[in-house]
Each structure stands twice: as structure tokens, then as C-alpha cells.
Amino acid sequence: MSHVAAFRALHHGRVPDDPLVLPGHWDAASARVFAEAGFPALATPSAGVAASLGYEDGRTPADEMFAAVARIVRAVDVPVSADVEGGYGLAPKELVERLLEAGVVGCNLEDSTREGLKDPAEHAEWLAEVRQEAGDRLFLNARIDTFVRGVDDPAAAIGRAAAYVAAGADCVYPIAAPVAVLPLLRAGIQGPVNAVARPGEGPSPAELGALGASRITFGPGLQRQAEQAVREHAERLAGRPAR
Incomplete structure (x- = not known):
């Protein structure tokens, strides 16, 4: 079975309290940590x-994002999905080519830009073009x-x-759907539903699964948690009270 077929299969046939948990790694080293812990697949948060590349969210140049993702893919043996924001303005054919080249x-x-939400019909048409170019070679998660x-x-x-x-x-x-509406979303949506978990607070992945989530991601939460741990170490080394 190919990596993409294995990844697609992970989203189906799950019991409610056992959603697919995809840790949000941010570089090759963190990807290795999660893969070695036994997670069957990983998903990057943009x-x-x-942050690992020194940019604000939404400001990473496309070339640097694809290069970073490719380094992560080379570092692990499990399937990796990538958050590529709104596609960086690339035409569907080029976007698919860049994703496949990254592995x-x-x-x-x-489905939004800095100016606001995209028209859903226009965005659905664009997604259909991406799907046509990708065939079954990519798993598309529509945010x-x-x-x-x-x-x-x-x-x-x-x-x-x-529409998507x-x-x-x-x-x-x-993204950011209130926990209370997850059962309503689950009832109204065909196919897998992704929910975001916040490390150390809020419902656990199992609890989110019981409410209707098929797949759990963490956004940049794990990276920010790791950054805070490094900050606390740095402040202790510098002789300052940890914040």
C-alpha cells in the first residue's frame, strides 16, 4: 500500500473515542520525535x-515552506501532510507538482485570505481543479x-x-469550531471532520472524537509549548526567574 493510500485509510473505520491524532511537528527533529513515539502519520502546521524559519504566520515564502516540508519528509518514514495555507497563489497544476516534489x-x-472569507462556490471550483490535477495522489483537507x-x-x-x-x-x-457544535457539524457533514486540540487544556483528543471529530490536529500548539519550555530553560540559565 502506498503512503497516501495508507494515510487515507487511517481516516476511516475509526470508533468515536479513537480519532486519528496527527501531531503538529515544525522541523525534521520534532518530526522524528513524534514518529519514534509511534504516531502513524504527521501533519505540519504552517x-x-x-516560527521555525523565523517568519510570522502567513508570511513564509512558498519556496521556503516547500523546502522545509521536504526536509521533514526525508527525515521520517511515516506519511506527512503539509499545511500550505491558501496555496500561495499557485495554479492547481503547479501546486500539486510542488506538493508531490516535496513528498x-x-x-x-x-478558504480565506487576509481580506476575509473566499466565495465558497469559487473556492470549491478551485478545489475541484486541485483534485483533478492530483487524482488519488494527495489527500485534500479543506479548511x-x-x-x-x-x-x-x-x-x-x-x-x-x-461544497468542498x-x-x-x-x-x-x-477550524476553531466551538466544542459544543461539533456534534451538529458531525451530523451535517459527510466524511471525516478535523478538529483542533490544545495541548494541556480543553477536551482531549478522545473527547473530541466522541463529539464527532475523525481527526485531531494541534495547529502550532505543540511548537509553542516547546518554545515555552526552551524559554524557561534559557531564563534559568541566565539566572532570571522563569515566566
């Missing part, structure tokens, strides 16, 4: 990779940004999800 099995694609853009009505997320699944998305990711 904000975490950006990933899938990607996150956002839905309604909740982070102040649209709190779950129906808006469910409507976008339907029809366009060929393998999974949808209503």
Missing part, C-alpha cells in the same frame, strides 16, 4: 513551520474558516463543507 501525502488548504472569521452559524460551515466534499475534498476542517 504557523509552527513559519507529502496530503495538504491543508484554507473552513467561518468560525475564525466571526461567522458563528454552524450552517455556514456545513454548507461550505458540502462535492469538489473532491477528503476531509474538512472547521
Whole structure:
């Protein structure tokens, strides 16, 4: 079985309290740590990779992001999915080529820009073009940004999800959806649903799975937790009280 087929299979046939957990690594070293811990696949967070490269979230040049992802893929033997934000303005054909060259099995694609939410019909059309170019060679996780853009009505997320699944998305990711609406989203969405967990706080991955999430990611949470641990070590070494 190919890496992408194995990755796709991990999303299906799961019991509610056992969602697929994909740690958010940010460089080759952290990827190795999670792979050696036994996780069957990994998923990069764009904000975490950006921080490792010295950029603010959303400011990483495409070439540097793809190069960083390729280094991560070379470092581990498990499938890796990459958060490539909104696709960096690349045409679907070039985007797919760049992802395949990096060696990933899938990607996150956002439906908003700095200006706001994209038109869902236009975004679905673009996703369909990405799917056509990719065939079955990539797992497409369509991020839905309604909740982070102040649209709190779950129906808006469910409507976008339907359009994106029809366009060929393998999974949808209503990022920052309130925990209380996860069962409603689960009931209204076909296929796997991605939810975000916050390390050390909020519902556990198993609890999020019981509420309807098929797949759990962490955004940049694990990278920021590791950065805080390094900061505390640095302050102790410098003789200052840890913050």
C-alpha cells in the first residue's frame, strides 16, 4: 500500500473515542520525535513551520515552506501532510507538482485570505481543479474558516463543507469550531471532520472524537509549548526567574 493510500485509510473505520491524532511537528527533529513515539502519520502546521524559519504566520515564502516540508519528509518514514495555507497563489497544476516534489501525502488548504472569507462556490471550483490535477495522489483537507472569521452559524460551515466534499475534498476542517457544535457539524457533514486540540487544556483528543471529530490536529500548539519550555530553560540559565 502506498503512503497516501495508507494515510487515507487511517481516516476511516475509526470508533468515536479513537480519532486519528496527527501531531503538529515544525522541523525534521520534532518530526522524528513524534514518529519514534509511534504516531502513524504527521501533519505540519504552517504557523509552527513559519516560527521555525523565523517568519510570522502567513508570511513564509512558498519556496521556503516547500523546502522545509521536504526536509521533514526525508527525515521520517511515516506519511506527512503539509499545511500550505491558501496555496500561495499557485495554479492547481503547479501546486500539486510542488506538493508531490516535496513528498507529502496530503495538504491543508484554507478558504480565506487576509481580506476575509473566499466565495465558497469559487473556492470549491478551485478545489475541484486541485483534485483533478492530483487524482488519488494527495489527500485534500479543506479548511473552513467561518468560525475564525466571526461567522458563528454552524450552517455556514456545513454548507461550505458540502461544497468542498462535492469538489473532491477528503476531509474538512472547521477550524476553531466551538466544542459544543461539533456534534451538529458531525451530523451535517459527510466524511471525516478535523478538529483542533490544545495541548494541556480543553477536551482531549478522545473527547473530541466522541463529539464527532475523525481527526485531531494541534495547529502550532505543540511548537509553542516547546518554545515555552526552551524559554524557561534559557531564563534559568541566565539566572532570571522563569515566566
